[in-house]
Amino acid sequence: MDSRRTTASVNWPGLSVFALVLAAWEAAVRSGTIAFEFLPAPSAILAGAVELARDGILLRDLLHTLLSIAIGWTIAMIVGVVVGLLLGFSPLARRYGLASIEVLRPMPGIAFAPLGLLLFGFSLQTELVVTVLPTVWPVMINTMGGIANAPPRLTDVGRTFRLGSYEIVRYLLLPSALPSIIVGARISLGLALVMAIVAEIVGNPEGLGYGIVREQQALHPEFMFAYIAVVGLLGVILNAGVLAITKALWPWTAPRQPA
């Protein structure tokens, strides 16, 4: 991409509104216009973040959260894609499995936190239970949908060209399901972040989620806000990262940018 286009696509009004909100917040706290006991100014939050980073504790918590997201998401992707492919290719599996999945799927992931705590105590395993179970569904359903909803004409085309079943699957059906699978993977990644934070808040005293609670209970609002900001940034970066990677690998699957 040439640099002219990148500079043109930077959303200056948007960024300045962002900056303006922060500036107004800073001014309001400094001048005492809004004086909540627990509302630090953005500059204080930034200073808090720097202090946490210097301690090394922020990096440690960030790495823990990233690690559990990576493990949880990988497990969810493997299970989701494998079961999704099975369901997509086999009408029999759909007939004798789909209703069970539809009953289990709306189960809120957080509900598994007490179960995880019961089985594993405050540990990474509990965090993974809470992270993996809800993140499996989007990948599974989208993989199944991508295969099962492939245009029947694709198979006909393959037959006309005298392709074997393996080639039809490998060169026609899988590529046609790929965009749907990738959407599922993206939804799952976002969900994995949310659930990892949930798990760290209630089930595993480590990582960014626990950092927020820890600082809230210690009445250190500037550290708490710093953790929240890092979590928000992580969300933005993860989403943008997956979009960029999929766009680089499979350009045709990228969602169209809204005008």
Next chain:
Amino acid sequence: MKPSAKLAALGRMAWQLPSPRGLLPLVAALVLWQVLQTGNSPYFPPPSAWWNGLVQIAAAGKLLAACIATLKTIVAGLALAILAGIVLGVLIGTSSRAARALGPLLEFCRAMPPPAIVPLAILFLGYDERMKLTIVALSAMWPILLNTSSAIQHIHPLLLDVSTSFHLSPFDRIRLIIVPSVVPAILLGVRIALPLTIVLTLLVEILTSIEGVGALMITAQRNFQSGQVYGLLVLVGLFGFVINNAFSIVQAVILRRWPPRSVQA
């Protein structure tokens, strides 16, 4: 698939539940569990113990009140989120300048995992019903807001030209052009927000022990009442299932009145 086609498919699918034969693996697993688990395992109690656990809580008179409290928060939080999401979404969507100016801010708010703001809300609002509602409404609002504003931005310009050349009154313009274009997108936003409201309600209840099913779950876990933990897990699953399907029915009814348009910008 085009978004509108996807919406149309959603509307058609809404009432089609998969065949009950598909429940066989689940039922078989539960029966096996019951038959094979003879001892009173502290970790994997048999399904009959789950039922007994629920009966215990009900006998103590806590189950119904907790269910009602949780349901009330979910419904009220969702209602607030829908209201706020639509109003703000319409305001932002009607001005492309506002949409662009607020874009990064909204993007950040949306990317923020909602559970992260729970400790914040506890700090500011304390442990009460109001805090529970605020968190649920605030987090569930984003998908509705963003879907509404993007749907308004993507109304086909031709449709707006039509309304101008027919000299439609502002009321008719909203009724005939804007509402039908936006309703399916709003429903999609609510569908995304729905599981979020359930998760957040339970999270707040687990964290703060404010009355509700989440508080019952965490109490059961702390007392190592494994039967109750599993029983409540099933109950919560049922909650999710019922709420999801109830919404599917509402969605199907509304989409019949305002079917998704196939016109694309």
